[in-house]
Amino acid sequence: MKNVNPTQTKAWQKLTKHYNETKDTHLKSLFNNDSNRKNNYTINFNEFEFDYSKNRITDETLNYLLELANEVDLKSAMDSYFSGEKINQTEKRAVLHTALRNQSNSEVLVDGKNVMPEIRETLNKMESFTNKVVSGDWKGFTNKSISDVVNIGIGGSDLGPDMVVESLKFYKNHLNIHFVSNIDGDHVQEVIKNLNPETTLFVIVSKTFTTQETLTNATTIKKWFLQSASEKDVAKHFVAVSTNLKTVSEFGIDHDNIFTMWNWVGGRFSLWSTVGLTISLAVGFNNFKDLLIGAFEMDEHFKNTPFEKNAPVILSLIGIWYTNFFKCETEVILPYSQYLSKLAPYLQQAIMESNGKSVDRNGSKVNYQTGNIIWGAPGSNSQHAFMQLLHQGTKLIPADFIGFKESLYGDKDHHNKLMANFFAQTEALAQGKTKEEAHLDLKTQGKLEEIETLLPFKVFDGNKPSTTILIEKLTPKSLGSLIAFYECKIFIQGIIWNIFSFDQFGVELGKELANKFLNQNK
Numbered sequence: 001m002k003n004v005n006p007t008q009t010k011a012w013q014k015l016t017k018h019y020n021e022t023k024d025t026h027l028k029s030l031f032n033n034d035s036n037r038k039n040n041y042t043i044n045f046n047e048f049e050f051d052y053s054k055n056r057i058t059d060e061t062l063n064y065l066l067e068l069a070n071e072v073d074l075k076s077a078m079d080s081y082f083s084g085e086k087i088n089q090t091e092k093r094a095v096l097h098t099a100l101r102n103q104s105n106s107e108v109l110v111d112g113k114n115v116m117p118e119i120r121e122t123l124n125k126m127e128s129f130t131n132k133v134v135s136g137d138w139k140g141f142t143n144k145s146i147s148d149v150v151n152i153g154i155g156g157s158d159l160g161p162d163m164v165v166e167s168l169k170f171y172k173n174h175l176n177i178h179f180v181s182n183i184d185g186d187h188v189q190e191v192i193k194n195l196n197p198e199t200t201l202f203v204i205v206s207k208t209f210t211t212q213e214t215l216t217n218a219t220t221i222k223k224w225f226l227q228s229a230s231e232k233d234v235a236k237h238f239v240a241v242s243t244n245l246k247t248v249s250e251f252g253i254d255h256d257n258i259f260t261m262w263n264w265v266g267g268r269f270s271l272w273s274t275v276g277l278t279i280s281l282a283v284g285f286n287n288f289k290d291l292l293i294g295a296f297e298m299d300e301h302f303k304n305t306p307f308e309k310n311a312p313v314i315l316s317l318i319g320i321w322y323t324n325f326f327k328c329e330t331e332v333i334l335p336y337s338q339y340l341s342k343l344a345p346y347l348q349q350a351i352m353e354s355n356g357k358s359v360d361r362n363g364s365k366v367n368y369q370t371g372n373i374i375w376g377a378p379g380s381n382s383q384h385a386f387m388q389l390l391h392q393g394t395k396l397i398p399a400d401f402i403g404f405k406e407s408l409y410g411d412k413d414h415h416n417k418l419m420a421n422f423f424a425q426t427e428a429l430a431q432g433k434t435k436e437e438a439h440l441d442l443k444t445q446g447k448l449e450e451i452e453t454l455l456p457f458k459v460f461d462g463n464k465p466s467t468t469i470l471i472e473k474l475t476p477k478s479l480g481s482l483i484a485f486y487e488c489k490i491f492i493q494g495i496i497w498n499i500f501s502f503d504q505f506g507v508e509l510g511k512e513l514a515n516k517f518l519n520q521n522k
């Protein structure tokens, strides 16, 4: 991988000049000048339509951004990423969540060893365990089938599974799924208070098996369980997902109940691994497999499509344009589906833990902006909450609107209204409303006396950028592709910013100090 300060590239200089010349160009005029802008700036991939026409870009902008991608040698970085090279240099690890969903017959080598057979073996183990639990064949200590599953984990060992289980609720089976993550003891008590230890399965998920929150919660739960059962019953109710097999055994988990993962899977990219066990239990293994297939197909699109037609590449570059030239600090994620209510919190970890860095790959402080602040909530709710600030506030906030052509229960009336709102928002943000239009509105409403006083408040500047991601239907496969799309974006932007996206030393200091405070108070 090349270590290039992006601001030293020729493309950056061109982009700076281009920005100064075009920064005030209105989206309205870009649409007026090109009747085919929507089609020209849309990438179709499987059941996805990525419409980036409502962004403040022209062909010239895109050309310079593509030059930037070439100057930092994104292509060779991609080869290193997919081939198992140790691109997480600070931790001396490969970054291979892409191998977990690899559906091809190709080998993936880590230290000269093909990791695909191990991955397939683990998937088989997940499948047979899932089938036993879902069918009711897996029995608890009083010979009853499992009714409830509790995922105990935090960060990547919680947010990914929780978000996917919520997103795929429509596809769920009879098992009740719960998540315990916070060190706040009230969280665990609220979850266990209504559970029956005879019919509950606990999945302890921790890559390191050293995380304070997870071990504390698991210990509390085990104690609670042992009030009704004995130590030998633990094997029927506790399973663990980890790389740290020794500590898991010391915790008392049966060897057969350990689902391994690997240190080349980052926590925030791990839902495709055994960390997804709770997902598999919730929706069945076949749906979990479809999730992997969807992600694999996005990886293939990213790997094999020329940059100018490559959705993750184009949208990552547009993100750089806003962050580094327009100086936008945040990006908002607006899924028009209640099922995706946990997507923004999930992406907060994925994106901000990855690209929230201020030292470049040479170890020098960066002199440009990196990782954005990610936030968001489902529409239409968000329209009645924070959208005012997007429409008329002082900040420029690029938005991703994610919508589906079909609803899952098929209620046309609701869905038409939902999607009318979806398209209306992107249109209103882009076009705005001029003084003349606002004047006419007030006149039509008969507010003649108030026109002069009200007018300034009724104007919308518009020119607020958004990308429309329109998907056929929310399925395990399309969800897999959507998540993988954002993962590709994290990688691409990290390469351009010349930072290490796959470590997270920034979370360590707080952990150290928490232990210090804890010991002081003992």
Ligand SMILES: O=P(O)(O)OC[C@H]1O[C@](O)(CO)[C@@H](O)[C@@H]1O
Pocket (backbone or CB within 6 Å): 154, 155, 156, 157, 205, 206, 207, 208, 209, 210, 211, 214, 267, 268, 353, 504, 507
């Ligand atoms: O799976 P583990 O090892 O318990 O870690 C949980 C989370 O903690 C973090 O290390 C941050 O503290 C995340 O990166 C990770 O997803």
